[in-house]
Amino acid sequence: MTPTVPSRAPPHQNDIPPIENVPLRIQVADRLRKAILSGKLPLGSSLVEATLADQLNVSRAPIREAIQILENDGLVETIAYKGKRVKPLTIREVGEAYSLREIYEVMAVKRILESRIPVDLLHQHCDQMTAAAKADDFEALTAADEAFHHELIRLADHSLLMASWKNLYLRIHQIMAIRNREQRNLTQVAKNHPPIVHALEANDANLAIELITDHTRILAALDPTSIVKEF
Amino acid sequence: MTPTVPSRAPPHQNDIPPIENVPLRIQVADRLRKAILSGKLPLGSSLVEATLADQLNVSRAPIREAIQILENDGLVETIAYKGKRVKPLTIREVGEAYSLREIYEVMAVKRILESRIPVDLLHQHCDQMTAAAKADDFEALTAADEAFHHELIRLADHSLLMASWKNLYLRIHQIMAIRNREQRNLTQVAKNHPPIVHALEANDANLAIELITDHTRILAALDPTSIVKEF
DNA sequence: AACTTATGTATTGTCGACAACCAACAGTAT
DNA sequence: ATACTGTTGGTTGTCGACAATACATAAGTT
Structure with missing residues (x-):
């Protein structure tokens, strides 16, 4: 009866410890x-x-x-x-945020292609985006969009890049929340992503980089004046 | 009137009103x-x-x-x-820091080339590096090196990039301070920079990007094991 | 009226004390 | 010996009160 149960006795086995004590x-x-x-x-x-x-x-x-x-x-x-x-946002900062995002995502794509890691996980986020676009659900689309890009960065397997991207994405998130929603064509956004995944799977570096660059620049090109107010 | 001056003298008067007001x-x-x-x-x-x-x-x-x-x-x-x-450093984090630095500096070079801004200011830092290398002054060379790259980023005229670079450079600085100094060939470091300036002045994008990339990768390739200890 | 000087008000900056918490140790019963 | 159970020491987490500062505004002076 193998009483010698591995008995991985960690310092403390709290069977009911999940109660986190968040400061x-x-x-x-x-x-x-x-x-x-x-x-x-x-x-x-x-x-x-x-x-x-x-x-x-x-x-x-x-x-x-x-x-x-x-x-x-x-x-x-x-x-x-x-x-x-x-902190107020200036038009300039909006542009800067997107241009930084571009180099982060391009770097992620390059690393993914070099490591030849499978990118299956991205498909589900694409599907979610498509569904959200069909349902005209702005919130769900935004969430799926963020999940897609987060996963993209995660696949790049680079903790400093991830930290930098997360920090930057806070501002992107803020910008997107403020922008007039009508400015974004939901269907178009959803359609932009699958080609990126396909290019990654086909190991087509030039195409993948071009697609991710265009994707970011399209977002950056939206009219930023709606964000800025007087302070 | 109202001689009932509150009399409330100012809470306290510092006869030595120091200028430093830093929290x-x-x-x-x-x-x-x-x-x-x-x-x-x-x-x-x-x-x-x-x-x-x-x-x-x-x-x-x-x-x-x-x-x-x-x-x-x-x-x-x-x-x-x-x-x-x-915070301890892992070998992995050292590599990550340099790879991030690479994309920051490449971005800066690209922006400088696009804006066609003059880069005269970089020369003096190169001169300082050369002098420091000749005098075998490690501290001075490090300072001039940092000043050079700081100026490079500043010329890119991108506040978010500057903020990100500064934050990253703290770790780079830490890494360089820890590394065994003998690992760096001072003369070589000093000689690496002028060609970058020349490529920028000649508006040779491919060359400038190649040089800045190589420069960063050479630093990244130094043996990182001397940094890591047990914790 | 124009200018200088007080002084009130709102807000952040700093302090000392106490509470919460975790890890390791000691002690006890099995 | 082994497993359980206080207990204690060290560190961070939180609190309420007071000090310092800047700005606006009123008072006083010329």
Whole structure:
């Protein structure tokens, strides 16, 4: 009876340990980030520590740390002794964000082609996009789009690239949330992705890079003026 | 009238109104960053808030915030309720850092060529490198090298790229400080740069990109094992 | 009226103390 | 000996109060 059960006795076997103890600053940061990305906190809104602390029923310390996290995300800026606010976007920054995204994704494509890793996982996201486009579901399409590109970067197997891309994508996300939705042709967006997957599978480097570049540039070319306001 | 002047004298008058108005967290962060980059705080060193607060004669709050800044710089990592330490480097991360640097610098070169902006400013850094190499001054060469690449990125006129490059270069700097100095041929490093400037001035895109790529890859190819230790 | 000087107000910056938490150790019963 | 169970030491997490700062505004002066 093999009493010698491997008995992998890790330091502690909590059968019911999944209750994670998330620090307040993380919870607050997540909440604020969501509020900013959803537009609930518009660009330029001022964030007052005391007010937020009162609203969220915590002290100012975790609020401060949460805001610092968002500052590192590039979503908030602080002016010493004056105030903190949701960082406004300039037209220039929008363009810059997309041009950086382009080189990240091109790098990912190159690495994927070199490593010859299979890219099957991308198909399902394409399918989801197609379905979302058919249903005219903007939210679902956006989510599937992000999942596709996230998976693309993940396949590149490069942790620093992933970290940089994630950080950048926060702004892209913000930009897309603000843009007038009518500007995007949902069907077109969905149709853009499968050729990329096919080029990867065919190991056609030139085509894959060209497609991913075009894809990014099309998004960048959308009218950015709707994003910028006066501050 | 109202001789009832509140009398409330100003809370306090500093007869020595110093000009420095820098928040403590910034001073602390700068100091710690310097200590880490110089190797005074080796990889894996644990950072205890209370200890640092005691040593630097400030409370834990600014220490915490400073450490958070360094965490965003990627120099420190926190393990909840356990401790904070200088983030160790893996061989893999070293390679990743250089490969990212490559695409940043290639992007900068491309933008400079497209904008046809003059690159005269790069010459002086080349001269400084040559002089430093001749004098066998490692510190000066490193500084001039950083100044050269910083200027290159600046000429690309892309604020997000600059921010990303700066953040990445912190790690590069760390890596270079740790590497055995004998591994670098000072004269060779100095000689690598002028051709890049010439290619830019000649508007030779292919050559410029090839040179900057090679330059980065040579650095990346140095033996990384000297960096990694056990943790 | 124009200019300078106080002073009030809103906000961030810093502090010291206490609570929560984890890891390792010691002690006890089996 | 082995497994379980306090307990303790060290570290981060959170809190409420006070100090410092900048800006706007009112008061006073010429």
